[in-house]
Structures are given as structure tokens and as C-alpha cells.
Amino acid sequence: MLLIKCPWCGERDETEFSYGGEAGISRPKDPFALNDAEWADYLFMRSNPRGAHRELWNHAQGCRRWFEAERDTMTYKIASTKELS
Amino acid sequence: MKEYSAFSLLRNAISYNRNWQKAWRCPEPKPKYDVVIVGGGGHGLATAYYLAKEHGVRNIAVLEKGWIGGGNTGRNTTIVRSNYLWTESSLLYEKSLKLWEGLSQDLNYNVMFSQRGVYNLGHSLQDMRDIERRVNANRLNGIDAEVVDTEQIRKAIPLINTSANARYPILGASLQRRGGVARHDAIAWGFARAADAYGVDIIQQCEVTGLNRDGGRITGLETTRGNIQADKVGVVVAGNASVLASMAELRLPIESHPLQAFVSEPLKPVLDAVVMSNAVHGYISQSDKGDLVIGAGIDSYNGYGQRGSFHTIEHALQAIIELFPSFSRVRMLRMWGGTVDICPDACPIISKTPVHGLYVNCGWGTGGFKATPGSGWVFAHTIAQDRPHDLNAAFNLDRFTTGALVDEHGAAAVAH
Numbered sequence: 214m215l216l217i218k219c220p221w222c223g224e225r226d227e228t229e230f231s232y233g234g235e236a237g238i239s240r241p242k243d244p245f246a247l248n249d250a251e252w253a254d255y256l257f258m259r260s261n262p263r264g265a266h267r268e269l270w271n272h273a274q275g276c277r278r279w280f281e282a283e284r285d286t287m288t289y290k291i292a293s294t295k296e297l298s
Numbered sequence: 299m300k301e302y303s304a305f306s307l308l309r310n311a312i313s314y315n316r317n318w319q320k321a322w323r324c325p326e327p328k329p330k331y332d333v334v335i336v337g338g339g340g341h342g343l344a345t346a347y348y349l350a351k352e353h354g355v356r357n358i359a360v361l362e363k364g365w366i367g368g369g370n371t372g373r374n375t376t377i378v379r380s381n382y383l384w385t386e387s388s389l390l391y392e393k394s395l396k397l398w399e400g401l402s403q404d405l406n407y408n409v410m411f412s413q414r415g416v417y418n419l420g421h422s423l424q425d426m427r428d429i430e431r432r433v434n435a436n437r438l439n440g441i442d443a444e445v446v447d448t449e450q451i452r453k454a455i456p457l458i459n460t461s462a463n464a465r466y467p468i469l470g471a472s473l474q475r476r477g478g479v480a481r482h483d484a485i486a487w488g489f490a491r492a493a494d495a496y497g498v499d500i501i502q503q504c505e506v507t508g509l510n511r512d513g514g515r516i517t518g519l520e521t522t523r524g525n526i527q528a529d530k531v532g533v534v535v536a537g538n539a540s541v542l543a544s545m546a547e548l549r550l551p552i553e554s555h556p557l558q559a560f561v562s563e564p565l566k567p568v569l570d571a572v573v574m575s576n577a578v579h580g581y582i583s584q585s586d587k588g589d590l591v592i593g594a595g596i597d598s599y600n601g602y603g604q605r606g607s608f609h610t611i612e613h614a615l616q617a618i619i620e621l622f623p624s625f626s627r628v629r630m631l632r633m634w635g636g637t638v639d640i641c642p643d644a645c646p647i648i649s650k651t652p653v654h655g656l657y658v659n660c661g662w663g664t665g666g667f668k669a670t671p672g673s674g675w676v677f678a679h680t681i682a683q684d685r686p687h688d689l690n691a692a693f694n695l696d697r698f699t700t701g702a703l704v705d706e707h708g709a710a711a712v713a714h
Contacts, residue, residue: 214607215599228609232598234553253699257551257642261540263602286554286602 215289219272220280220296233269235259236281263287270294299495302406321487322494327501330527331359333681334519336506336542337535338362340371340482341659341666343489343500344674345532345681347405350496352675353682358498359528361521363505367486370536370666373604373636375559375581375593377572378668379416379477381443383432386692386704387645388439393689394672395476401671407488409480410586414571416477417451419621421466421577429472436474446473457568457622465620466578479572479583479591485670509545509656516546516655532657532681534673537602537637539660546653550660551698552639555596556606557664558614560633562625564588573621580617589631592618596638596664605635638664643703648677648690657681658695 215227241247241255260266266286271279282294300306300319310318333349335342338360349355360366378398380391402408420426429445436443447470452460460468490500501523508520509531518527533542537554565588574581581593594614597606611633619626641647641661646669648659659677662669676690686694692704 214609227607235600249699249701253551254549257698258549259540259551259553260544261550261553261600262544263538263541263554266600268600284599286600289599289601289603 215291217270217282217291218294219275219278220294221276221278222272225272225275229272229274231271231273233271233279235261236267236269265292299491321491322500325499325501327359327361327504327521327523327526328499331499332357332528333530333532334358334526334528335360335532335534336519337533338366338486338490338500338502339369339534339536340367340485340489340670341536341662341673341677342532342534343486343493344671345534345659345677346498346674347489347493347496348675348678349682350493350498353678355682356497358493359526360493360498360500361504361506361519361526362500362502363522365502366490366500367483370636370638371486371670372482373559373634374482374667375583375591376479376482376667377416377477377574377581377583378411378480379474379572380441380668381416381418381432381436381472381474381477382706383435384704384706385435385439387706388436388441390672390676390689390693391669392439392441393675394669397671397675398480399476401485401488405488405492407484407491409484409488411478411480412586413476413478414583415473415475416572416574417446417455417471417473419451419471419573419575419577420469421575422469425577426469429470433472442474442476444473444475446471455569455571455573457624458573459621459623466575468621477572479585482667489674506542506545509542511546511653514652514654516653528655530655530657530681532659532677534659534677536639536660536662536666539639539658543658546651546656548651548653550647550658550695551642552647552661553600554602554637555599555640556601556603556635557596557638558594558606558611558633558635560592560594560611560630561585562590562592562628563631565590565628575617575621578617578620580614580621582618582622590625590628593664596640602637603635604637638662638666640664642698643705644707645704646673646693647695648673648680648686649694649696650680650684650686651695
């Protein structure tokens with residue numbers, strides 16, 4: 214069970230949160246400029262590293278706000294959490 | 299390879315079992331192979347076996363960073379079935395099921411395949427409509443499937459709670475009688491022994507650290523036991539697929555998640571079928587040893603740690619106790635986790651890649667065990683012929699660019 218530090222509410226149990234996947238993937242600013250391969254990369258391809266991973270979490274059962282965490286996918290240790298920039 | 303038989307049992311019993319031949323060799327890696335398979339799980343060993351048997355390739359190595367069958371092959375809940383909705387996946391899994399049916403004879407190794415029937419429960423009218431649709435789709439594809447009602451379920455599985463007052467009442471189920479369970483270790487050992495007999499080098503404790511390329515073509519691998527040249531490389535590493543692909547600068551639509559399972563203390567026989575439920579998300583069978591084998595869903599976050607969170611286990615057990623109230627007094631014996639490679643459409647990728655001579659077989663997610671022989675069979679064809687077989691043509695990497703996904707999420711019999 215993870216203990217996750219919400220930037221607003223502090224440390225809470227994992228069951229209060231929902232996971233939002235890899236962070237830093239932003240919707241294309243000009244959707245018509247993308248070809249199929251670039252769309253595939255945006256929609257489906259993920260870095261899925263073994264080690265440090267930037268990811269999104271939502272404090273669904275708390276303040277209901279999204280934030281970013283850096284977590285190690287081998288040890289599951291959360292190095293830091295921060296508000297979305 | 300000396301054949302296993304009643305005679306060999308007798309002969310070795312007389313000599314106090316001191317003269318059994320080793321099931322496979324432990325060779326040093328050669329400097330060059332025609333084909334190198336990365337990953338010594340069931341799928342990788344099956345690939346090597348069918349490459350040798352069906353395609354006459356002889357100079358093959360299987361590289362395994364740990365020990366064979368020590369990853370997901372040895373960590374799953376051993377359920378085998380082929381009742382998928384879409385034609386592409388049902389034909390692939392049915393090919394696999396047909397191979398399972400002759401596998402013990404083919405490998406001269408008892409894989410303990412037990413066709414005890416797989417029930418997929420329906421708990422609502424919509425569940426039952428989906429079940430009828432899937433059963434009809436299966437029958438049109440020549441796969442055995444039937445719809446059973448609550449009374450038939452109660453007779454076949456007396457311990458299940460068929461009360462109309464249950465939180466999720468059981469309204470019926472699909473039943474695939476040819477489905478069942480098999481012995482997970484035996485499939486790794488059986489394929490390893492049979493592949494070794496064809497001269498396949500199975501090299502354990504050998505981790506791949508780099509993929510060497512020259513002008514868009516694979517030339518070999520860097521490993522913890524030295525460099526190995528190879529004409530073709532097949533990557534079958536489940537949860538570590540993205541890590542291997544990144545060595546060739548490829549990106550995959552895969553995310554690795556923890557998946558947990560557990561077994562209870564051994565009981566006398568109480569459950570002689572496989573029971574799965576999509577709505578309450580639990581699946582359960584009883585092993586030959588007597589323990590209840592229970593699988594959970596995946597943990598939500600990415601993880602390579604081969605362990606997950608406790609609330610995921612709790613959720614799965616709540617579902618099991620909902621179905622089988624009498625199991626609330628059963629004590630759990632062991633729990634463990636594996637790392638599964640989840641694909642956006644819940645279907646595998648068995649494909650060539652943009653790198654010439656590099657092939658990937660991944661994305662089986664939580665449902666790869668049942669596919670072990672079929673996956674190896676089509677992947678061997680893909681590598682040997684440098685083109686996919688008809689059965690895996692739809693499961694190429696390009697589908698994420700073209701949009702021709704095979705959407706089995708929710709269409710399969712259980713969220714897998």
C-alpha cells in the first residue's frame with residue numbers, strides 16, 4: 214500500500230487516490246498538423262520506464278485535485294509530489 | 299533425449315533414481331546464433347521449440363536473465379480457455395487450446411492439462427446478453443461454448459451462492475467445457491526439455507543489456523555473459539518489453555503493472571471447475587494439490603516490483619467470498635506478484651518491428667498463460683518466415699498507427 218503525499222492535504226492512504234498514468238503528455242495544440250504516427254505516439258506510446266517515473270495522481274476521495282508525482286517503478290518509493298505547472 | 303515412459307520410471311526406480319538424465323543442458327553461449335530469443339518464460343521457450351520443430355532452425359539460443367519459468371510463467375493462475383469475442387483473438391486462442399490438447403504427447407512431458415470447464419458468470423441482464431452474444435460468436439468460430447442457467451450452475455458447483463438475494467445475484471454463465479487449467483511449471487520445463495532435445499541452447503542467468511544494430515538491422519546483443527551475434531532476435535519478455543524495446547529506440551504502447559495472485563491452504567476437493575466473474579472481478583480454481591488458486595486484478599499504477607498493494611488483494615477476496623461464502627474461513631497460504639504488460643486494446647503484439655530482424659511478442663497483459671503454445675507457434679512462424687502467420691497478422695505493431703485495434707477490453711469473457 215502506498216502512502217502518497219497530496220500537495221494540498223498531506224500524506225494519505227493510496228485508496229484515496231486514483232492513478233492517471235504518465236505525466237507530461239499534452240494534447241497536440243494543432244491536431245490537424247499531426248500525421249498518423251504522431252497521433253499513435255500521443256495516444257498509445259508510453260515510456261514505461263523501469264525506475265524513475267513522472268506520473269499523475271488524483272486525490273479522488275479528498276480534495277479531488279490532480280498533481281504530479283515522481284515515483285520509482287521498481288521500489289515504488291515516491292521521491293516527490295508537486296502541483297501541476 | 300531419453301523418452302519419459304512407464305518403462306523409464308521402472309528402470310530408474312530399480313537404480314534408485316540415480317541415473318535420470320538432466321532435462322536440459324546448461325551450455326556456455328556461443329559467439330553467434332541464427333535466432334536468439336530473449337526471455338526464457340513459457341512463450342519464449344515455446345517459440346524456440348516451434349522454430350526448431352516446425353521451421354527446421356537449429357542454431358537457436360534462449361537467453362533468460364533469471365531462471366526459466368521464474369517470471370509470469372510461474373506466477374499466474376493457470377487458466378486455459380479460448381472464449382474471446384472477436385474473431386481475430388478467438389482464432390488465436392483456439393489455436394493455442396488445440397495445441398494444449400495434444401501437448402503432453404507432443405512434448406513427452408505431462409503438462410497436467412485438465413479440461414474441467416470454465417464458467418464465466420453473469421450478474422445482470424446486460425451481462426447475460428453479452429454472454430449470449432459471446433457464446434454465439436464463439437460457436438460461429440467453431441469454438442465450444444454454451445449458456446447455462448442458475449440451476450445448472452448450482453448443480454455443477456454446489457458451494458456457489460446462487461441466492462436471488464445476493465448483492466450480485468448469479469443469473470447464468472457461459473461455459474466452455476474444453477477450458478480448464480494446466481501445470482504452469484510443467485509448461486516451462488516441458489518446452490525447455492523438448493527444445494533442448496533439438497539443440498536449442500537455454501542460457502540462464504544471462505541478462506540482455508543492449509541490442510546492437512547496423513543501419514536499421516539487428517546484428518547482435520550485449521549481455522552480462524558477453525556479446526552474442528545474431529541474425530534475428532525475438533523479444534518475449536512480458537513486463538520488461540518496453541525496457542528491451544528502448545534499447546533499440548523503439549516505443550511500445552505497453553504499460554507494466556503489478557498483478558497479484560494467492561493460494562489458500564490445501565483443502566479436500568471442493569471445486570472441480572474454473573469460476574470467473576467479470577462484475578465482482580474474481581477468478582478461482584482448485585489445484586490438484588488442493589489449494590484454492592485466486593487471482594486479483596492489476597494494481598492501477600505502473601510497477602516492475604513484482605508486488606502490489608494490499609487493497610487489491612482485499613478487493614479480489616471480497617469477490618470470492620461474495621461468490622463462495624463458505625470460503626470465508628479458509629486461510630490463505632502464500633501471495634505473490636508478477637509484472638504484466640498491459641496493451642491499450644488488451645490484445646498482444648506479435649509483430650515485426652521497424653528494425654529489420656527484430657521481432658516482438660508482448661502485450662499479453664493478464665491473460666498470456668493460456669496462449670503459451672499458440673503464441674510460440676505463431677511467433678516462430680513470424681520469425682522464420684519474416685512475415686506473420688494469418689493467425690497473428692491482426693496483432694501487428696502498426697495497428698496503433700492505422701487504428702485497426704482488436705478491442706477485447708470488456709469484450710473478452712473477463713477483464714483480463
